[in-house]
Amino acid sequence: MPQASTLALVLSSSPLHEQDKLVTLLTAERGLMKAVAPGAAKIKNRFGSLLELFSEGEFHYYWHEDKELVILSKGEIKKSFFTMVSAAENVFYFYLMAEVVLKFIPPNHHDTRIYKLLMAILQGREKKLAVDWLLLYFLVWFLRSEGLLFNPDRCSNCQSHGFDRGWLRSDYRGLLCPLCKTNERQSLGREELAFISWTVNHSPEDAGAWSGRFAPAPLIRTMVGKIEYHGEFSLQSRRYLPEFR
Numbered sequence: 001m002p003q004a005s006t007l008a009l010v011l012s013s014s015p016l017h018e019q020d021k022l023v024t025l026l027t028a029e030r031g032l033m034k035a036v037a038p039g040a041a042k043i044k045n046r047f048g049s050l051l052e053l054f055s056e057g058e059f060h061y062y063w064h065e066d067k068e069l070v071i072l073s074k075g076e077i078k079k080s081f082f083t084m085v086s087a088a089e090n091v092f093y094f095y096l097m098a099e100v101v102l103k104f105i106p107p108n109h110h111d112t113r114i115y116k117l118l119m120a121i122l123q124g125r126e127k128k129l130a131v132d133w134l135l136l137y138f139l140v141w142f143l144r145s146e147g148l149l150f151n152p153d154r155c156s157n158c159q160s161h162g163f164d165r166g167w168l169r170s171d172y173r174g175l176l177c178p179l180c181k182t183n184e185r186q187s188l189g190r191e192e193l194a195f196i197s198w199t200v201n202h203s204p205e206d207a208g209a210w211s212g213r214f215a216p217a218p219l220i221r222t223m224v225g226k227i228e229y230h231g232e233f234s235l236q237s238r239r240y241l242p243e244f245r
């Protein structure tokens with residue numbers, strides 16, 4: 001079997017058979033990759049901490065064109081985020097981000113932006129930025145990179161702009177201004193709309209500038225609802241977040 005290697009982040013890892021693990025990697029260049037790590041469930045194994053959630057590493061593997069699963073042979077860890085990711089105040093936020101990517105991104109999706117986005121979020125949290133603001137930044141950019149984000153500056157019916165509150169259409173595909181709204185239930189205020197526009201030209205490291213200007217929880221719920229609507233699934237890990245209790 002041919003051999004190759006890739007830079008990737010670990011998004012999930014679960015036991016397979018008695019001694020192996022099934023791992024899903026988000027590669028830097030080629031989207032998601034499912035891999036078997038032989039012997040990885042043994043206490044002493046060649047992978048060490050490489051297969052922990054959100055470890056970034058260079059993974060070497062064997063592949064076969066007829067098979068979806070590749071077989072990991074070895075790897076070198078480049079950066080471990082596990083201590084930070086697994087801390088009680090962070091872990092469910094990172095589970096949710098991993099679940100969004102795992103459920104939404106199809107195989108052979110070769111966009112490189114989600115990888116860069118997750119790396120920027122991980123680095124932002126290492127710099128002690130608030131995890132709820134980072135999650136919100138992630139959700140907004142995830143939808144934007146999938147081509148699903150509504151225009152936060154324009155009414156999708158009359159094309160007006162400059163309104164103080166926009167109502168989200170029930171199919172999540174556009175905003176309605178105060179004059180065009182009918183019975184839509186979800187609405188976004190001026191600061192929330194401004195935040196969505198602001199993310200276009202700012203990195204997650206700047207997200208701290210928004211702390212206190214509005215509470216992120218309602219917009220987090222709206223963005224998660226939008227992802228679930230478009231993906232036609234529900235996200236299991238959201239129920240552990242304070243934003244959804």
Ligand SMILES: [Zn+2]
Nearest residue numbers: 155158177180
């Ligand atoms: Zn309108």
